[in-house]
Amino acid sequence: MPLHAENFQVYPEALGPGTEVGTWRVVERLGVGGFGAVYRVEDMARPGEFYALKLALRPGDERAEREVALLMIKAVHRNVVRLHACGRWPHPQTGYLYFVMDWVNGRPLDTWAEEVNPSFRELAQSAGKVALAFDALHRAGVLHRDLKPAHILIREPDGEPLLIDFGIGDYAGAATITEQTVPPGTLLLRSPESVRFHRANHGRPGARYEYQPTDDLYALGVSLYRAVTGHYPFPPHLPPDMLYLAIEGQTPPAPADFNRRTPRALSGVIMRLLAKKPQDRYPTGTELHAALMAAVSFGKSAAWEASLFEWDEEQGTELDPSTAHRRRIRRPEWPTYSGTPPAPRLVIAPALPFVRQPDRRDVVDLGQEPPVEVPPVQQRLHSPVLVVAVLLAGMVGLAAWGMRLLEGGAASDAKVPSSPSNVVTRSAPLREVAPVEALPEAAPATAPLMVEATAVAAAPLAALTKEDAPVMKESKPSASALKKVGMKAMGVAGACLNLACSGPQVRPTPPPEECPPGALEAMKELGIELGDTRVFVFDVIKGEPHVITVREGNTTVRLGQGWEGLRSGSLLYGKLYLSERVYGRFTWARTNQGRTYPVCIELLSSSRERGLERKPGSEADFARIWTTGRANPVNRFE
Missing domain, CATH: 3.30.200.20 (Phosphorylase Kinase; domain 1)
Structure with missing residues (x-):
């Protein structure tokens, strides 16, 4: 009825x-x-x-x-x-x-990306069509003002993208409806310039943000970032004021840095769409479309034909056989570590008995199972520098042997005196003395995914020349031949030394950076004076301070000692940078009562040196550091 x-x-x-x-x-x-x-x-x-x-x-x-x-x-x-x-x-x-x-029979952009798992070429083509649609709309004076993945539907079965929901859209000459500082919309997709305007003019009568086509294109960049990585550029669960600070001042990791299937050209296009300054983005949809099509045309075909994500197959069970052959994507983790394993590292030799493997309790990783113990014969040496040192010692020994023969001669029946056996014992895990300052319960930093290195065959150290070829003679070697062997060994040792110098590359020190807007004023309000350091500890680290493993990226530390307005236990949010030391820059703080403030605080070691010391076992893409240090308020990041 x-x-x-x-x-x-x-x-x-x-x-x-x-x-x-x-x-x-x-x-x-x-x-x-x-x-x-x-x-x-x-x-x-x-x-x-x-x-x-x-x-x-x-x-x-x-x-x-x-x-x-x-x-x-x-x-x-x-x-x-x-x-x-x-x-x-x-x-x-x-x-x-x-x-x-x-009625569009289709899926929103982010759902389509995860359920259909299209190729990067298909995504780029759909994005290019949306870019051309925006170009036409913007030339007609139309602004969407609320673009997000849910408002881009991918129609079945032809895969055509359609823009929907112009509920808060605007067009040239339209009457003003609201008196808000910025148009209604979704905070996650607001541009940095609109956030900056809102923070500077909130509550000011008559202040209205003038929405621009570059705002729509920024939101398209956020939507594409979500489709390619499975994540938004900044965590949606952050409180609004912290999210404002992140959008305005933080640069998210490039999509290709953690979903490594992503073609670098596409990652670059998305990051340009997310540029903090509107003049650094594509000014029109036509230029964005051209950039996308150029990236597809000149890129490697295999990379663009690959699906956005890897599939995880679900096995059926006797109780529920319907789950057989059901698939879901393998979503890359963000921002703690990359869900795509990094490329295998070159390993020259197996681990030696005296090389201490990292203590399992020293590896910090949120939500990750502890690494499985590997039998000694399967272990791999984690320090190429140590391998080179062993080879260098052997080469120097060979050179010394050759020179001794050259100087004193050597009888064919000479015996080498045996040296006393070295007794190798496994030492207890290295522990450092905790600082005398009182420490609260603490927390893990950005934790890496420790990937087992893959062994490869080692190339010959050097090829023998014709003069070096062994000659079967009963007489002892000539002086000239012995001298050549000794010099060759010294040359090889020098080559090994050069190899050690060009091993894991140290990243450059982070460039100077201004404090976020309002940070100095907020610190003054909180009673935080420049140079007045306080003890910190990485958040969620429990128990006695020790050595942990971290990667470059976002992290959180907890104050062991506080200032007048930012008490012990308050959280600092920022980023770690890996260089010859581990540098930390923190741009906002959260009090125990949940209030947030922009700040400008760097990390010092316990001895008050800028940056944290990299402990033994560190490599180019991760570092082992002590869990505590000093938080130092500054007026500029140097």
Whole structure:
């Protein structure tokens, strides 16, 4: 039996199946937003034809009227959802405004990326079409102002992208509806310049941010970042004020740095879309489209044909055989460590008995199982420098042997005196003395995924020349031959020394950087004086201080001692940089009461040196450090 509005109270956000709105019958509710509810409806005059009907939540809603005007006149494009009808319900004059659009049988961009797992080429082509749609809209004076993955639908079966939901859209010449500082929208996708304007002008009468096409393109960059990596550039769970600070001042890791399947060219395009300054982004959709197509055309075909993510196959069980062959993506972890294993490292020789392997309790990794113990014969040497040192010692010994023969001669029956045997014992794990300052319970830093290195065959140290070839003679070697052998050994030793010098490359020291806006004022308010250091410990580290393993990236530390307005136990949020030391720069703080402030604090060692010392066992892409140090307020990161 049809449901008529005059028979009951109207709740536009909760229409049941069978409700008749004009000549349309509700089939199901698709979603509810801040200004309207969307339903899948059937055309009662043409049964079997389905559309999407959006119903305003309030009578006389000017925003709904603007969206109708946009879709009917301004935003007409093949990649924008089409408008078919509009009216008011239940009363034709005073009722709620509704309009009927195409019902797009498809998935939002992020869902499509994870469930279909398309190739990078398909994603780039879809993004290019969206870029051209925005170019046409912007030239017509139309701004979407609320672009996000859910508002880009990928239609089945042709894969065509369609822009939907212009509920807070705007166009040139339109009347002002709200008096807010910035337009309503989703905080995660706001541009840095809009965030900066909001922070500087919030509450100021008459201050209104002038939304630009580059704001739409920034939001498209965030949406593509989400599609390629499975994550937003900044954690959505951050409190709003911390999220503002991150958007305005922090640079997220490039997609290719942790989803290493991503072509570098595509990663570069996305990062340019996320540039902090609008003039550093693509100014128009046409230029963005050209950049995407150039990246696909000139890149390696195999990389672009690869799917966005690796698949994880689910095995069926006897209780639930329906799960057999079901697949889901393997989402890269962010930002703690890369979900894609790094390239194998060159390993020259197996581990020697006296090489201490990292203590299992020293490796910190949130949510990661402890590494499995490997039998000694399968262990790999973790320090190429130590290997080179062993080879260097052998080469020097060979050179010395040759020179001794040259100087004193050597009888064919001479015996080498045996040296006393060295007794090798496994020492206890290295522990350092904790600083005298009192420490609270603490926490893990950015923890790496410790990847077992793959052994490869070692190349010959040097090729013998014709003069070096052994000659079968009963007489002792000539002086000239022995001299050549000795000099060759010394040369090889020198080559090994050079190899050691060009081993794991040390990253450069981070460049100078200004403090985030408002940091110095906030620190003054909190009673934090420049140079007045306090003890910190990496967050969630429990128990006695010890050595942990960290990678470059975002991290959190907890104050063991506090300042007047930032007490012991407060959290500092920032980033670690790996160089000859481990440098930490922290740009916001959170009090024990949950309030957040911009700050400008760097990490010092316990001896008050800038940066933390890299302990033995560190490599170019990770470092082993002590869990505590000093937090030092500064007026600029040097």
